Amino acid sequence: MKNGGHLPFSTKIERSSGTPLFRQVYLQLRSSILSRTLRPGAKLPSTRELAEDLSISRSVVVLAYEQLLAEGCVSGKVGSGTYVASELAELAGAPTVTVRKRAMGPARRRPRVSVDVTELSDERPFNLGRTLIDARTIDQWRKLSTRGLQTFDKALLGYCDPRGSQELREAICDYLGSARAVQCDPEQILVTNGTQHAIHIVARLLQQAGDREVWVEDPGYPLTREALLAAGMLVRPVLVDGDGLNVGYGIRRWPMAKAAFITPSHQFPTGVVLSMARRLELLNWAQDNAAWIIEDDYASEFRYGGHPLASLQGLKGGARVIYIGTLNKALFPGLRLGYAVVPHVLLPRAVTARYLLDRQPPLTNQSVVAEFIRGGYLTAHIRRMRQLYREQRDVLVASLRRRLPGFVTVDAPDQGMHLVAYLSGGCADVAAEKAAKQAGIVVRALSRMYVAAAPRQGLLLGFSGYPKQVIAPAVRRLASVFPPP
Ligand SMILES: Cc1ncc(COP(=O)(O)O)c(C=O)c1O
Incomplete structure (x- = not known):
């Protein structure tokens, strides 16, 4: 164990530790740089000097310096003067040097997506963007895949x-x-x-x-x-x-x-x-x-x-x-x-x-x-699914109107795979989304889709992925989370 005489702080080498010597030197220098004990722009001792101070081989110090160089902690050329990188002045944790102007508004907002794998489940109605395929498509797909695999x-x-x-x-x-x-x-x-x-x-x-x-x-x-x-x-x-x-x-x-x-x-x-x-x-x-x-x-x-x-x-x-x-x-x-x-x-x-x-x-x-x-x-598949999805849409609209009168206003969309059920009577969509999830139903709160505009309260329900016989019971379950009229 020895002190680094050329450094403005103590460097300790533990020969009995399992950590390789070069890594010990690298970690200690790095920590001194990040804590600003070694300030941006400061010159590091030459590899020869430091090696002598620490009684270790010069190649060990060279390795440590190279690692710091690769990470951008130091600049210069190993062998001809190595300096603490001046860009590190603004590193996190370091005292702030300048207050940078930031663009205002939502552009700088951090992404808010966190993936909830239960919500991603295909099984739970009324997840968005799910699809159905029928026996004809499966059969055709199988044939084409098998042919491809055979050749x-x-x-x-x-x-x-x-x-x-x-x-x-x-x-x-x-x-x-x-x-x-x-x-x-x-x-x-x-x-x-x-x-x-x-x-x-x-x-x-x-x-x-x-x-x-x-x-x-x-x-x-x-x-x-x-x-x-x-x-x-x-x-x-x-x-x-x-x-x-x-x-x-x-x-x-x-x-x-x-x-x-x-x-x-x-x-x-x-x-x-x-x-x-x-x-x-x-x-x-x-x-x-x-x-x-x-x-x-x-x-x-x-x-x-x-x-x-x-x-x-x-x-x-x-x-x-x-x-x-x-x-x-x-x-x-x-x-x-x-x-x-x-x-x-x-x-x-x-x-x-x-x-x-x-x-x-x-x-x-x-x-x-x-x-x-x-x-x-593909064209034939789309034609058949269009018919199926239209029927599913109609069942969903009818079920929502029957089970949730006074709570939702819903129109049958002309296109797409989901509908919006607008909430009335002061119901908050985020609360409804949460309660529905507990009842095994996936609905998406419309208000979450807004950034700056005044959000409307509504629920997004995907109808394309769920056969007709699944829809009505699921709406019944959804209705159970709303207060009795
Ligand atoms: C607006 C919109 N674009 C595109 C997609 C399809 O995305 P992807 O092709 O990545 O599955 C979706 C799926 O829900 C969507 O809602």
């Missing part, structure tokens, strides 16, 4: 284009052209794990361009907002009214924004459709401000009254739209497959971002899905 084509085993396989991109392109009037070619399609993945890719693109300020809908889809916050974006809430995103409000309130994340065909959570006037206003805004519109077209397949509305991307001016869709809703969430249609100018950067995030989509699944789409099974 076990070598091309399925390796690396591929980060955008996904050519056959799947072609199939998605054709499907989107006919089902959603999306204007694209297969080159522009990026196969993703789903919407969430696509949002992360887009956030990276915006970040790289320095376009951090973005609009999100208020109320809006929490996972988009939280993913953007987690990616360090400046998230600006824009009011939603009966015509969808209030573009004029966005322009007035957040004029510097460079992107808008929206759900135009079925606003989440309200279900409002973005009016044509607003669509054009939004496209003009994007054009005039060199901004991007990120169209999340989730669940657009499930429209119950008339034909689905065409996509925003397919309109004139749609060149500034990044279109995002998901098969996790059209088919089943466990699939984890979606897509983004990326404008040509963004494509090289988008492909790189996708590659860096997780290289490529899994190939074996892709070939099954490509066959499923090309064979027309």
